[in-house]
Amino acid sequence: MANIKLDQVRKSFGKVDVINGVDLDIKSREFVVFVGPSGCGKSTLLRLVAGLEDITSGTLAIDNQVVNELSPSDRGIAMVFQSYALYPHMTVYENMSFGLKLAKADARSIDERVMDAARILQLDKLLDRLPKQLSGGQRQRVAIGRAITRKPKVFLFDEPLSNLDAALRVQMRIEIAKLHHSLDATMIYVTHDQVEAMTLADRIAVLRDGYLMQFGSPLDLYHHPDNKFVGGFIGSPKMNFLPCDLAGAENGVAVVKTVGGTSVPTTSATNGHSAGSGYTLGIRPEDLLAGGAREGDAEIEGEVITIEQLGAETYVYLDLGHEEPLVVKAGGHFSADPGHRVRVGIPAGACYVFDSQERAFDRPAYE
Amino acid sequence: MVTATSSLPQAEIPAGRKKKTQLTREKIRAAWIFLTPMILVLLAVAAWPLIRTIWLGFTDARLSVPGSGQWIGFENYLFWLDYGDGEGEWIGLLADPTWWRAVWNTVYFTVIAVSIETLLGLLVALVLNAQFAGRGFVRAAILVPWAIPTIVSAKMWDWMLNDQFGILNDMFMTLGLISAPIAWTSSPDTAMAAVIMVDVWKTTPFMALLILAGMQMLPGDVYEAAKVDGIHPVKVFFKVTLPLIKPAIMVAVIFRMLDSLRIFDLIYVLTPNNAQTVTMSVYARQHLFDFDNFAYGSAASTLLFLIIAGITIVYIYAGRVNLSGDK
Amino acid sequence: MSGRQKKLLQQLGLWVLIVIISVYALFPFYYAIITSFKSGSAIFQVTYWPTDFSLANYWGVLAQGRFPRNIFNSIVVSFAVVVLSLLLAVTAAYALARVRFQGRGILLFTILSVSMFPQIAVLAGLFEMVRGLGLYNNLLSLILAYMIFTLPFTVWVLTTFMRDLPIELEEAAIVDGAKPHQIIFQVFMPLMWPALVTTGLLAFIAAWNEFLFALTFVSNDAQRTVPVAIALLSGATEQEIPWGPIMAASVIVTVPLVILVLIFQRRIVAGLTAGAVKG
CATH class of the missing domain: 1.10.3720.10 (MetI-like)
Structure with a gap:
């Protein structure tokens, strides 16, 4: 098992910079997920680790050894591709043993390893089948099995579940989590699905335009986003953003004035900022209190645009006279007609404040 | 908690210092190893012989004279032969009326044959584009002329065009189109027509299939939209189909044109020794091997090469045919 | 002319073209085949349908x-x-x-x-x-x-x-x-x-x-x-x-x-x- 260290890694295709100086320190046996919107460079970063693309500058070390110039097969990695990339003309067994055969392993150890992997993934009965005779989930398993047989130090997954239907995706997600525990290997997993990221990862790396925006545990990212981008990217539905002025500090915490002149106390530090405009207030829909504030909380009022009732919960879209509607998550029984006015409480602890550079103010976790 | 690095890009890294992985280097090395045999073969069978042909055109090489092949400059192309008494004449390829006759024959043949083939090919493609039972059969049927060796089709038509026993004369006389049998392949008036007739039969399928492929790539919804709008089918053909399949036609025409400009087999078998159908290729080969004039034939081959290259470049440029294959 | 008649005429035209194209493409080969089965002087008789089935020509080509x-x-x-x-x-x-x-x-x-x-x-x-x-x-x-x-x-x-x-x-x-x-x-x-x-x-x-x-x-x-x-x-x-x-x-x-x-x-x-x- 191995740690992975990226030091100022850059990648450009011609004049286009795709990865802009990423530093990452991935611990041994860690499950790290790269997330970000499409085009953020997450797949490219994975391919740089795999060795399928050349690193333009910076260093990449696996197991404390610089591997910039090593071939993928010499890096001790295995990769699972989005399209599975199974060899169509080979049986499941041949697919899983191809790499070992190329490495000239002896027949008995090949057989042992393939059988082991097959047992773990319940592929025992499918070994003689061709990929085209398998279902999507089975193909995915074979792709993972092919990785396992190589006994790599690092597993790389490139959006492995995006071709599966929703139900199967959940099932495979759980299997991959189980696999990580049983194999005890370092894994890097690329996805655009933040639920996958939150559920699987020990730590998540959020990328945007080739820059690393934040690297931390799922709850860290949720409670302490470094910047507005991470705040908005992690969490569903998305965090509400309201423009605000920093009114000043009271007892060491910031107080802001947002749309409609509502004064909102927060629990954030001011990070040395003095009163002024150009700030952003972020509040998660699930933290807002539909129907009114508790003691001491700020309150805001808006007109109902529409509500979405999902049974267990209800999403209320409010017009605050601001360009984007305020989304509030309420209980399953909440109901209000469009056009009606609804009051919403803003707990101080639920407030995130971002400066004009989109950097977050420090704040304690909100329970 | 680890701090995020959203720092600004640092100073540019010099491009020359970019290190390639072992994988990339290995791939590029392998690529050249893979390409070398092919390149060597092409050098041996294309580049070198072409250079030698051009070179030989500037010499006095004769197959019957061992060791011949002295450099004589442009004498094969154009040369003032002085009789010594103040009289003289221009000789050489460029002053040879037979050569110019061959050039004319070739161009004439190409223009007429390719035009007919394009029109017929378009018609056949339109028919094959329609839905009807047995379409597969017809498509297979038109592939038959394409698959038959040129020599064989020349012989088959030679027989059908035979002046005494040919079925074509019989057919035309029965239909009352002609009153007396015609010696199609040997009469100077009809030799070229005969050659064109056979070439059209043999190569229209190729044309039709290429155009058909172009037609089948057209989006069907355009036609449905036109139908809904009630536009007349003829108008649809000229306003929609034709402009859209123009690229396919252009490519098909250039392929056929290049083929026609170098025509040899058909004429060699169907109308040998007929001045009306001597093309550039036939002329060049006659001089190379039949008239023991290797150098002169080489010069003619070189000119043919230049003419074809020139026409191709003009055509590609004028038609903006995209042959690069990169999208 | 009614729409139906028009459609019928179009179909007819299409089929005439199909037949012409097929015959044009196949006839020379067909004629070569029927000629190849004729022997002796029969070959000099123009016929549109197969008349002889002699293998003499094939024998001549393949055996000699x-x-x-x-x-x-x-x-x-x-x-x-x-x-x-x-x-x-x-x-x-x-x-x-x-x-x-x-x-x-x-x-x-x-x-x-x-x-x-x-x-x-x-x-x-x-x-x-x-x-x-x-x-x-x-x-x-x-x-x-x-x-x-x-x-x-x-x-x-x-x-x-x-x-x-x-x-x-x-x-x-x-x-x-x-x-x-x-x-x-x-x-x-x-x-x-x-x-x-x-x-x-x-x-x-x-x-x-x-x-x-x-x-x-x-x-x-x-x-x-x-x-x-x-x-x-x-x-x-x-x-x-x-x-x-x-x-x-x-x-x-x-x-x-x-x-x-x-x-x-x-x-x-x-x-x-x-x-x-x-x-």
Whole structure:
């Protein structure tokens, strides 16, 4: 098992910079997920680790050894591709043993390893089948099995579940989590699905335009986003953003004035900022209190645009006279007609404040 | 908690210092190893012989004279032969009326044959584009002329065009189109027509299939939209189909044109020794091997090469045919 | 005229065209076949329907003279050309389709240009080379010479085909530790059978039908290939063209081609268009 260290890694295709100086320190046996919107460079970063693309500058070390110039097969990695990339003309067994055969392993150890992997993934009965005779989930398993047989130090997954239907995706997600525990290997997993990221990862790396925006545990990212981008990217539905002025500090915490002149106390530090405009207030829909504030909380009022009732919960879209509607998550029984006015409480602890550079103010976790 | 690095890009890294992985280097090395045999073969069978042909055109090489092949400059192309008494004449390829006759024959043949083939090919493609039972059969049927060796089709038509026993004369006389049998392949008036007739039969399928492929790539919804709008089918053909399949036609025409400009087999078998159908290729080969004039034939081959290259470049440029294959 | 009548008339017109096209395409071959079954003076009677079923012409062509030898020569040359050009083209196509290197564009353009070469332009140079290498009257000269038209074509078609193979498959093989030659022969080749069959078939037909080089580089009856043999088939006297045997020989060399074409109809059309439209 191995740690992975990226030091100022850059990648450009011609004049286009795709990865802009990423530093990452991935611990041994860690499950790290790269997330970000499409085009953020997450797949490219994975391919740089795999060795399928050349690193333009910076260093990449696996197991404390610089591997910039090593071939993928010499890096001790295995990769699972989005399209599975199974060899169509080979049986499941041949697919899983191809790499070992190329490495000239002896027949008995090949057989042992393939059988082991097959047992773990319940592929025992499918070994003689061709990929085209398998279902999507089975193909995915074979792709993972092919990785396992190589006994790599690092597993790389490139959006492995995006071709599966929703139900199967959940099932495979759980299997991959189980696999990580049983194999005890370092894994890097690329996805655009933040639920996958939150559920699987020990730590998540959020990328945007080739820059690393934040690297931390799922709850860290949720409670302490470094910047507005991470705040908005992690969490569903998305965090509400309201423009605000920093009114000043009271007892060491910031107080802001947002749309409609509502004064909102927060629990954030001011990070040395003095009163002024150009700030952003972020509040998660699930933290807002539909129907009114508790003691001491700020309150805001808006007109109902529409509500979405999902049974267990209800999403209320409010017009605050601001360009984007305020989304509030309420209980399953909440109901209000469009056009009606609804009051919403803003707990101080639920407030995130971002400066004009989109950097977050420090704040304690909100329970 | 680890701090995020959203720092600004640092100073540019010099491009020359970019290190390639072992994988990339290995791939590029392998690529050249893979390409070398092919390149060597092409050098041996294309580049070198072409250079030698051009070179030989500037010499006095004769197959019957061992060791011949002295450099004589442009004498094969154009040369003032002085009789010594103040009289003289221009000789050489460029002053040879037979050569110019061959050039004319070739161009004439190409223009007429390719035009007919394009029109017929378009018609056949339109028919094959329609839905009807047995379409597969017809498509297979038109592939038959394409698959038959040129020599064989020349012989088959030679027989059908035979002046005494040919079925074509019989057919035309029965239909009352002609009153007396015609010696199609040997009469100077009809030799070229005969050659064109056979070439059209043999190569229209190729044309039709290429155009058909172009037609089948057209989006069907355009036609449905036109139908809904009630536009007349003829108008649809000229306003929609034709402009859209123009690229396919252009490519098909250039392929056929290049083929026609170098025509040899058909004429060699169907109308040998007929001045009306001597093309550039036939002329060049006659001089190379039949008239023991290797150098002169080489010069003619070189000119043919230049003419074809020139026409191709003009055509590609004028038609903006995209042959690069990169999208 | 009612809409229905109009539609009927259109259908009729279409079917008339279909019949004309089919008859036009097939009649010469059909006529060659019925001629080949006529013997003696029957051959000089124009008939539109089969009248005789004599095998005399076939017997004459196959049992006497060198024609069987010519067929054998053609088979040897064509197969050798197919195998050699596919072998050279598969590896070259991988390099051209899958590796980014300097000069790739120029190389592709050059290959395309070679495929448009008029063969007569290299005839003198090739002839000199063939004689210099002592390959005159040797089938090797034809195998070598035919590369000029089969190789660029096969490289071109296989390159376009290989470009469309999924990149992830290659990457999976790379991660598995496959070297470029292993990627080609163990991963790509098994997936390329359709393209290999198509290009191989087209190369075979081109080699089988070639005339100019075969006429020039071989002058001895025993080494001739089929097209030259048919072109030069002559009777007892100069005037007397042996039409019967010529038609029989023509049918013999064409029937296998026609059968191949009918079997691989779709593949051939795809290959032709890949070489032209896509190219």
